[in-house]
Amino acid sequence: MSLDLGRTASPGSTPRAPGRLGVPVTAAEALRYLTDLGLWIDARRSQLSAIDQAALNAPDQGDREALTHDLTVSMALWKAIADRYELLKVAFDSGRVGPTQAEQISTLIWGRLDVTPGQAGEAARSRVPSTADGALAVSLPEACRLSDAMTSSLRARLALEPTAMDVGLRVKSIREGIERIRDQIGLIPPGASRDKANHDLVGLEQRLFGVTERAKRGADVGGYLGPLEVDVAGRERDLIVAAARRVSGERDAATARAKVADLAARGDAIRSLQAQCLRDVTPAPKLGVPDVRALGAVPTDADAVDAFLRRLELVSRALDQAHETYARALAEREELRGLLGALDAQAATSPAITEDERADLAPLHTQLVATLASTPVPLVRARALMAAYQSYLQAVTTNVRGPR
Structure with a gap:
């Protein structure tokens, strides 16, 4: 069992991912998914190239910058998805899928996929879920759906849909987008956000109903389909972003x-x-x-x-x-006590120190011991006494003495 690396690109929406996180994927499921994902990746790359060319020819500078921002994010998404696809092929290993590989494939599909929008700008980054470091935080299927939504919005904004495209196919695509929106709304916790999302969904459904009714009567609906496609794609994108942010926020x-x-x-x-x-x-x-x-x-x-x-x-x-x-x-106090012990040992074993010199050292030693034993230890005084004691001891043990 192997993948056809000479695949031919064909347009389509996100391939359905098998299983879920923690559930191993069978070799047959992995082959089907990788084949579909490979076709999707090639088709998406061609679409993004066409969008890039059209964005460069946009007449309005403001529109061109906004399109470039979204296209930059879309390309970052595509690159992350393509990289993950290559890892999946390695894990698939031409169909040699054991228990370890099956679990690894499931993790690569449903685990976290990090995408960095890079220099896309604040306008683009505000449209995608991100962590504190600016990376997207989505699974591979979510990244594909987000790419679908953003690409659909870009194509509609640039009027790249073929003029001869059958209205029924475009309506079907919008209806599929609305159903995906409905699925995303089901993931929103009950509250004001879900209520607003349902209200927006009703509005989109009413607009779609109006378009289809006009089409049935033979009216030209081209001017209605484009804006509706943009709004459906944008709403789906926003809901994917919100879902990913909720997961990231919970984590x-x-x-x-x-x-x-x-x-x-x-x-x-x-x-x-x-x-x-x-x-x-x-x-x-x-x-x-x-x-x-x-x-x-x-x-x-x-x-x-x-x-x-x-x-x-x-x-x-x-x-x-x-x-x-x-x-x-506190460490300085202990260091001074430790140093005093070392100096005392040196003084006790040094034959070079005379009795008179020991008599000189005795009061310094007594004051130093008392100072270090007091509570609290006066560090400034202890340092000064230690410096005097250490200096005198060093002088009487290292000086070369003449005849007595």
Whole structure:
């Protein structure tokens, strides 16, 4: 079993994807899907090339820029889909599909597909679902449907549909788009958004009904079909975007909740470290330790979640800085104590130190021990005493002595 790599492009809508995420795909299902997807990819590339040429010839500069923005996103979608298709062919391996390959194919089809619109501009990026880093967050079937919607809108805006095209076929295509919109509305949680989407759907259905009735009476409906095709494609695109953003928002919200729990625990521990530092050394650093709980609950809106994640990152950086600052102050106290122990060992074993010199070292040592044993430890005084003790000890153990 193998794929025909010499496939011939033929136009068509998104091929139906087999299975669902987590359900292995059989070799026969994979072959059928890859064959259809390959034809779709070739046809879409030809359509985008024609759209690109037509967009360059658009008379209005503003229209040309808007079309270029949408075309850039459409090309990014096509490229991501084509790349995923190549990975699917590798996993398919000419039909040698075992349990591992079947699961891998299912994941490649239904798992997350990242697409980066690149330099498409804000106008284009606002039309597509994205994460905080600007990448699209859709599955392969969703990416194909989004490409269908955007391409249909571009073709209609550029009047690329053949003038002799049968009205019945165009009406059928619009009706299929309306049914896909109905399916997308079923995914919207109950509330104002679903009510508005249903209201818009009724409006599109009424317009389609009016067009078909006019066509039955023999009237020219070409002027009605184009705008209706644009609106149906645009609405379908918007609903795909919204669905992908909901999925991305739910995933980001779960990430935010886990991060809040982590930052809350870290903050509590760092505040304990802060209290220990204020108790044990002076002067102690004076750095605030933020409490992530002050940000409130994780929001549900996708845009609000993105902003919330950015605030969490600021809290994380502030906690890192506070942790490092207070830990460094306590570490200095321990370093001074450790250095004193090393210097005492050096003084005890050095035969070069005379009794008079030991008598000089004794009061410095006593003051240093008392200073480091006090609570809080006065770090400035401890540093000065340590410098004096270390300097004198180094002088009497390293100087070359003459005859006594």
